[in-house]
Amino acid sequence: MKPLLDQIHHHYGSRRVLEDISLAAVPGEIVALMGPSGCGKTTLLNLLAGLLSPTAGTVEHWAIPTAYVFQEPRLFPWYTVLENIALGLKAQGMARRQRLQRARTLAESVGLATAAHLYPPQLSGGMKQRVNLARAFAIQPQLLLLDEPFSSVDMGTRQQLQQLVMTWVQQHQTTAILVTHDLAEAVVMGDRLLVLSPCPARIVSCLHSDRPSHQRDPAYVYRTLSDLQTRPEIAASFNLNPPLETARSFTP
């Protein structure tokens, strides 16, 4: 286990957002972070990305390079798909021809082969998110931060993109931190689920998946989901209705 965050506290003015958060991860692991809206999940990713400094505690920046897949695509409108994917490589000083070559290979692997020369305004939402993902993959990150990256795409695309991320993390032994609102997504993708409390966020529960990612079939997901929803700390964190006692008393 490599430490990422050590006893982090973070305030925005007088508002406490994060309290005593420590986090460590192993390469090839997807950690799914869940919690109610506005509980500070994105703040946590911004700390890990170095976009923010914590009020107290330490952020370990061993994972270089770090890539961040933002919730919105945030593509550069003046760059084509390929140029957007190659952005991080340009920052690393790779020659244009070489980086566009690598971007083309990546574009093909995320299903954008025919869109390579289009500009962002010409892309659909799902295509933009594919570019967002490929841009992150391009720099071969040690740490991959994902902030609800699939929340605005259709179900089929979502499944494909989830699969892409899981395969990538496996193959490249990347550490991934996935923020999600979607319990099902957390169950499908997460090797470990961390549940945060409402503001200020604390880690209230840490659950390890008992199956490797390729064995999480729909039946498993469905079973795990219904099991998780009855746990009081998860119900509280997601503001779910408490499980109905009457529902259990049905008899055949």
Add this chain to the structure above:
Amino acid sequence: MVSRQSIAKKISLKTAIARPSRFRSVLLSLSMLVLLLGLWQWGAQQYTPVILPTPVAVLAAVRSLLGEARLWAAIAATTFHVVTGFSLALAIGGLLGLLTGRQPWVQPALAPISVALLGIPPIAWLVLTMVWFGLGHANSIFTVAVTVGPLVFAGVAAAVRDLDPDLVAVAQVYRLEGKARLQSLDWPQVVSRLLPVLVAGLGLAWRVAIMAEVLATPDGIGAELNTARANLDTAEVMAWIAVAIALVLTSDTLLRRLQGRLLPWQAAAFSSRGR
């Protein structure tokens, strides 16, 4: 009773109004033009040629101008005033705008000057330049620069200051720094916001330059306009106006071409808007 056919007709009419075909819009423009020419012709018959010459007379005046050296001399002089004044405005307004955008503390120092300059009517400047410079090229050039400069200043300052924070975060995460960041983020964003300002500024520059020439400069289209007016040759006055329109349209088209060349992604966005 409303018949099915009439509903169909109504619907097709509605779509036709919502999205006029190219043919239809050309037809509309042409018929408007013909209507205007007709009105002009009718008006010309009511008054003497000094008040309103006929369209044919103006056309003849344009034709005779096309054969004269003074047309090209006037165009050259006006173009010289516009290009020099506009370049000065770009250089000074652009530099100060860049400074203000980068160093926010400069903003409060320069803002009152910019507001004052924007508020002064060009004609007031002209009165001052006649006192300062007498009659000559300097009047027109200075007035153009001082009118367009603040526009460029405000445009550049805003473009540099208001970088999209979302994209800045992307640049930070992917460690886009120094020259690479300037190339990938700052420059394209500034250019994309600035070109529309330049298109507007150049249009203003032509109008101000010609106005300055009418009153205070011995050559250029404005000066020729003034001479024609003194000769009571209204047909020639209108011919010069036509020349001015042609020049403004040409420069506007050239700048828009440049915009399309520099910002291909904006053209792409425009063409895909119907999707």
